[in-house]
Amino acid sequence: MPKPVVDKKKCTGCGTCVNVCPVNVFELKDGKSNVVRPEECIGCKACENSCPAQAIVVKD
Protein backbone atom coordinates (compact mmCIF):
# COMPACT_ATOMS: atom_id res chain seq x y z
CA MET A 1 0.00 0.00 0.00
CA PRO A 2 1.29 3.50 -0.81
CA LYS A 3 2.06 5.58 2.26
CA PRO A 4 2.52 9.35 2.05
CA VAL A 5 4.87 10.82 4.66
CA VAL A 6 5.29 14.55 5.38
CA ASP A 7 8.57 15.89 6.74
CA LYS A 8 7.21 18.51 9.12
CA LYS A 9 10.57 20.23 9.31
CA LYS A 10 10.45 20.96 5.58
CA CYS A 11 6.71 21.70 5.23
CA THR A 12 5.90 25.40 4.86
CA GLY A 13 2.13 24.94 5.12
CA CYS A 14 1.51 26.19 1.58
CA GLY A 15 -1.53 23.92 1.13
CA THR A 16 -0.59 22.61 -2.31
CA CYS A 17 -0.81 18.97 -1.25
CA VAL A 18 -4.24 19.55 0.27
CA ASN A 19 -5.42 20.92 -3.06
CA VAL A 20 -3.80 18.41 -5.43
CA CYS A 21 -4.59 15.16 -3.61
CA PRO A 22 -7.62 13.65 -5.37
CA VAL A 23 -8.72 11.74 -2.28
CA ASN A 24 -8.19 14.33 0.47
CA VAL A 25 -5.42 12.59 2.36
CA PHE A 26 -4.02 15.83 3.81
CA GLU A 27 -5.28 18.53 6.15
CA LEU A 28 -3.49 21.65 7.34
CA LYS A 29 -3.17 22.10 11.07
CA ASP A 30 -1.04 24.67 12.86
CA GLY A 31 0.67 25.60 9.60
CA LYS A 32 1.73 22.06 8.71
CA SER A 33 0.31 19.38 6.46
CA ASN A 34 -0.94 16.29 8.25
CA VAL A 35 -1.67 12.88 6.75
CA VAL A 36 -5.17 12.33 8.10
CA ARG A 37 -6.53 9.71 5.69
CA PRO A 38 -3.55 7.55 4.63
CA GLU A 39 -5.81 4.59 3.88
CA GLU A 40 -7.34 6.57 0.97
CA CYS A 41 -4.02 7.07 -0.85
CA ILE A 42 -3.95 5.68 -4.39
CA GLY A 43 -0.20 6.29 -4.89
CA CYS A 44 -0.53 8.86 -7.71
CA LYS A 45 2.40 10.90 -6.27
CA ALA A 46 0.75 14.20 -7.23
CA CYS A 47 1.58 15.45 -3.75
CA GLU A 48 5.22 14.42 -3.90
CA ASN A 49 5.64 15.91 -7.36
CA SER A 50 3.95 19.23 -6.56
CA CYS A 51 5.22 20.03 -3.07
CA PRO A 52 7.45 23.10 -3.53
CA ALA A 53 9.41 22.22 -0.39
CA GLN A 54 9.95 18.56 -1.37
CA ALA A 55 8.53 17.66 2.03
CA ILE A 56 6.49 14.64 0.89
CA VAL A 57 7.64 11.15 0.05
CA VAL A 58 5.16 8.48 -1.02
CA LYS A 59 6.48 5.11 0.06
CA ASP A 60 5.38 1.93 -1.65
Ligand code: SF4
Ligand atom coordinates in the same frame (compact mmCIF):
# COMPACT_ATOMS: atom_id res chain seq x y z
S1 SF4 B 1 2.74 20.95 -0.46
FE1 SF4 B 1 4.52 20.50 0.82
S2 SF4 B 1 5.06 22.43 1.82
FE2 SF4 B 1 2.98 22.64 0.99
S3 SF4 B 1 1.65 22.08 2.73
FE3 SF4 B 1 2.00 20.23 1.53
S4 SF4 B 1 3.78 19.22 2.49
FE4 SF4 B 1 3.72 21.32 3.21
Ligand code: SF4
Ligand atom coordinates in the same frame (compact mmCIF):
# COMPACT_ATOMS: atom_id res chain seq x y z
S1 SF4 C 1 0.06 9.93 -3.69
FE1 SF4 C 1 -1.81 10.86 -4.61
S2 SF4 C 1 -3.47 9.95 -3.46
FE2 SF4 C 1 -1.62 9.59 -2.27
S3 SF4 C 1 -1.52 11.29 -0.83
FE3 SF4 C 1 -0.33 11.88 -2.64
S4 SF4 C 1 -1.74 13.00 -3.98
FE4 SF4 C 1 -2.97 11.89 -2.45
